[in-house]
Amino acid sequence: MADILVYALHYEGAFNKNSLGAITEATKLAGETGGKAHAVVVGEGISDELAATLGDYGATKVFKAEGPEGLAQPVIDTMASVMTENGIDYALFGGGLLGFEVGAGLAARLQAGVTMEVTGVLVEDGKLVAERPILGDSAISQSRYKTKGIIIGRLNAFEAKASGGSAEVVNVTVEPSAQAAQASIVSRGEQRGADVDIEGAGTLVAGGRGLGNAEGFDLLQDLAKAFGGSTAVAATRAVVDAGWYPYAGQIGQTGKTVAPKLYLAAGISGAIQHKVGMQSSENIVAINKDANAPIFEFSDLGIVGDLNKIVPKLTEAIAAKRGS
Amino acid sequence: MKICVLVKEVPDAAVTKRIDPSTGRMDRSGEKNLNPYDTHAIEAAMQLKEGGEVQVDEIVAVSMGPVSAVRALHKAVSLGADRSVHLSDPALAGSDVAATGYALASAIKKESPDLVLLGQQSDDGECYTIGAVVAEHLGMPSLTQVVKMDVEGEGVKCERQAEYGYDTVQVTFPAVISVGDAINEPRYPSLKAIMGAKKKPLETLAAADAGIDASMVGADGSQVQCGEFKAPPQKAAGQIIEDEDTNDTVEKIVAWLDERKLI
Ligand SMILES: Cc1cc2nc3c(=O)[nH]c(=O)nc-3n(C[C@H](O)[C@H](O)[C@H](O)COP(=O)(O)OP(=O)(O)OC[C@H]3O[C@@H](n4cnc5c(N)ncnc54)[C@H](O)[C@@H]3O)c2cc1C
Numbered sequence: 164m165a166d167i168l169v170y171a172l173h174y175e176g177a178f179n180k181n182s183l184g185a186i187t188e189a190t191k192l193a194g195e196t197g198g199k200a201h202a203v204v205v206g207e208g209i210s211d212e213l214a215a216t217l218g219d220y221g222a223t224k225v226f227k228a229e230g231p232e233g234l235a236q237p238v239i240d241t242m243a244s245v246m247t248e249n250g251i252d253y254a255l256f257g258g259g260l261l262g263f264e265v266g267a268g269l270a271a272r273l274q275a276g277v278t279m280e281v282t283g284v285l286v287e288d289g290k291l292v293a294e295r296p297i298l299g300d301s302a303i304s305q306s307r308y309k310t311k312g313i314i315i316g317r318l319n320a321f322e323a324k325a326s327g328g329s330a331e332v333v334n335v336t337v338e339p340s341a342q343a344a345q346a347s348i349v350s351r352g353e354q355r356g357a358d359v360d361i362e363g364a365g366t367l368v369a370g371g372r373g374l375g376n377a378e379g380f381d382l383l384q385d386l387a388k389a390f391g392g393s394t395a396v397a398a399t400r401a402v403v404d405a406g407w408y409p410y411a412g413q414i415g416q417t418g419k420t421v422a423p424k425l426y427l428a429a430g431i432s433g434a435i436q437h438k439v440g441m442q443s444s445e446n447i448v449a450i451n452k453d454a455n456a457p458i459f460e461f462s463d464l465g466i467v468g469d470l471n472k473i474v475p476k477l478t479e480a481i482a483a484k485r486g487s
Numbered sequence: 488m489k490i491c492v493l494v495k496e497v498p499d500a501a502v503t504k505r506i507d508p509s510t511g512r513m514d515r516s517g518e519k520n521l522n523p524y525d526t527h528a529i530e531a532a533m534q535l536k537e538g539g540e541v542q543v544d545e546i547v548a549v550s551m552g553p554v555s556a557v558r559a560l561h562k563a564v565s566l567g568a569d570r571s572v573h574l575s576d577p578a579l580a581g582s583d584v585a586a587t588g589y590a591l592a593s594a595i596k597k598e599s600p601d602l603v604l605l606g607q608q609s610d611d612g613e614c615y616t617i618g619a620v621v622a623e624h625l626g627m628p629s630l631t632q633v634v635k636m637d638v639e640g641e642g643v644k645c646e647r648q649a650e651y652g653y654d655t656v657q658v659t660f661p662a663v664i665s666v667g668d669a670i671n672e673p674r675y676p677s678l679k680a681i682m683g684a685k686k687k688p689l690e691t692l693a694a695a696d697a698g699i700d701a702s703m704v705g706a707d708g709s710q711v712q713c714g715e716f717k718a719p720p721q722k723a724a725g726q727i728i729e730d731e732d733t734n735d736t737v738e739k740i741v742a743w744l745d746e747r748k749l750i
């Protein structure tokens with residue numbers, strides 16, 4: 164019998180979709196071992212009603228603690244305490260960022276093993292075995308745990324399914340570790356740059372560091388205009404961090420998940436954290452000057468060449484085609 | 488203040504990385520280099536030192552790895568570290584993230600730094616998590632993927648992108664911070680610095696010297712066993728066009744899109 168504890172990330176009155184997916188997955192896995200899935204919520208003034216809704220995804224109990232949101236330490240303190248007091252040996256996290264920090268800190272605190280970027284979990288002799296794609300997704304390794312296991316999912320690895328349950332909410336108070344007082348949130352969830360909608364677009368033209376500078380995005384705006392209809396311009400974290408494009412247009416692990424009919428990349432290497440946000444696109448086209456760029460491994464059409472030469476001509480050709 | 492920067496030796500970017508089927512571990516026989524993400528951590532330390540907002544007395548590069556990792560430390564010193572600590576012991580081989588973080592924390596403890604900086608990820612294991620493990624063992628707060636760091640009060644104000652946008656977090660020293668690759672543009676080492684790197688102090692520690700409990704490290708001491716490598720489901724290979732004549736290339740792209748009614 165293996166109970167599993169899931170961290171449910173909360174933001175502005177709602178739980179993260181990846182956390183909900185992790186609860187659904189944990190419920191299925193724990194069920195296979197005859198155990199139960201429980202959730203942990205840490206936040207300021209989260210209502211019992213809201214916390215109880217995690218039962219809809221399969222959580223039996225929701226352990227709720229008061230604490231600042233967006234920081235790892237308060238969650239580590241809470242989860243370590245809940246796992247120890249309730250004899251829970253496994254923790255599961257949905258993809259994102261905070262889960263990495265909480266999961267790793269928790270592994271250190273509890274002397275557990277940790278696996279990240281997990282895309283599948285199996286039950287073997289009542290124990291959890293995690294599968295992780297490694298080395299640019301060229302192989303999958305299986306992780307087995309000596310005693311306790313911390314499993315951090317890849318973005319969108321686990322699908323959330325509502326099944327109409329309600330969870331028992333257990334309010335917990337945990338003694339914070341000394342270092343918890345050394346970090347405080349100044350501001351959370353700042354949206355940098357204009358508000359662009361990439362989730363509703365049928366065609367996405369996405370740009371990365373290969374564009375060279377912020378002006379490089381003009382090329383893509385022109386191409387998007389040529390495509391017309393519901394076409395939008397999207398970006399990688401590298402260029403959003405550099406201030407070349409708004410955060411609202413970012414695809415990936417800490418951005419949006421998209422699945423347009425056409426995704427066309429220019430100057431994007433195809434890092435895993437980008438791929439997880441767009442791999443369900445129907446048609447993937449990539450322009451990259453490096454024939455070994457990882458993006459070609461998952462493109463339907465790959466063009467090896469300089470985007471500065473190709474994109475302007477492609478824009479002209481598409482405009483001509485549509486204009487005719 | 489004293490800054491420790493964690494640096495790792497990884498297979499060179501030009502080497503195709505693979506698992507050695509006979510050992511189930513990373514094949515490290517080819518050309519190796521300093522993990523490129525770690526150069527951003529060294530640069531961040533240098534900018535704190537040169538920025539003058541805090542007095543940085545010393546930057547110490549710390550690495551755990553086999554004998555060859557000395558070269559990564561030399562490179563770190565050529566980029567600005569004042570000296571280095573090399574934690575090296577056959578007993579540490581095959582350590583998982585939790586064991587590696589514990590071992591590194593043990594070596595760092597001896598230095599009592601005010602700040603520990605590290606890269607956002609290693610280019611081989613790509614676990615993104617060493618910082619959080621190190622921090623837990625040192626009893627320090629930790630933050631990862633930081634792209635802006637400003638000295639403020641008794642600590643640093645850090646910005647990083649998380650699930651819902653950019654977060655700003657105030658962290659007081661001592662702390663462990665992993666920096667994202669957008670935080671700075673690392674400098675190139677001068678020829679003089681490269682030549683001088685081997686002359687800077689380098690301390691080599693065995694596991695026992697760092698007070699490491701041998702039962703908690705190495706392949707045997709690790710809590711997670713990775714293995715049974717298998718191939719992922721294969722997606723059919725896409726079509727590739729090498730751009731030689733751009734007019735011709737564009738015509739092919741348009742035809743491909745048109746065929747799928749994507750224009
Ligand atoms: C925890 C975490 C979360 C992350 N979240 C995200 C996320 O949400 N989204 C995301 O995108 N990334 C994310 N990343 C970052 C990710 O790992 C990559 O660093 C990033 O996606 C790389 O962006 P890029 O492709 O623009 O840049 P690079 O990797 O630098 O690639 C640039 C590409 O452009 C090509 N190029 C250069 N010049 C030209 C030219 N003239 N013509 C054609 N091609 C050219 C190069 O060959 C190269 O392949 C995250 C990382 C971490 C660790």
Ligand SMILES: Cc1cc2nc3c(=O)[nH]c(=O)nc-3n(C[C@H](O)[C@H](O)[C@H](O)COP(=O)(O)OP(=O)(O)OC[C@H]3O[C@@H](n4cnc5c(N)ncnc54)[C@H](O)[C@@H]3O)c2cc1C
Pocket residue numbers: 276277278279295297298306493494495513522524525528549550551552582583584585587591604605606607608609611612613614615616617618711713
């Ligand atoms: C393909 C592959 C998959 C793996 N999967 C797992 C897994 O799922 N779970 C697990 O527990 N272990 C795993 N490991 C083992 C893990 O990579 C090692 O324990 C490694 O020493 C630490 O992880 P990392 O390099 O990936 O660290 P990351 O957390 O990605 O590295 C971040 C930063 O930490 C610093 N750092 C990392 N290692 C050292 C070092 N030795 N010395 C100094 N500084 C360092 C560097 O500054 C680096 O930029 C895997 C290894 C490989 C090769």
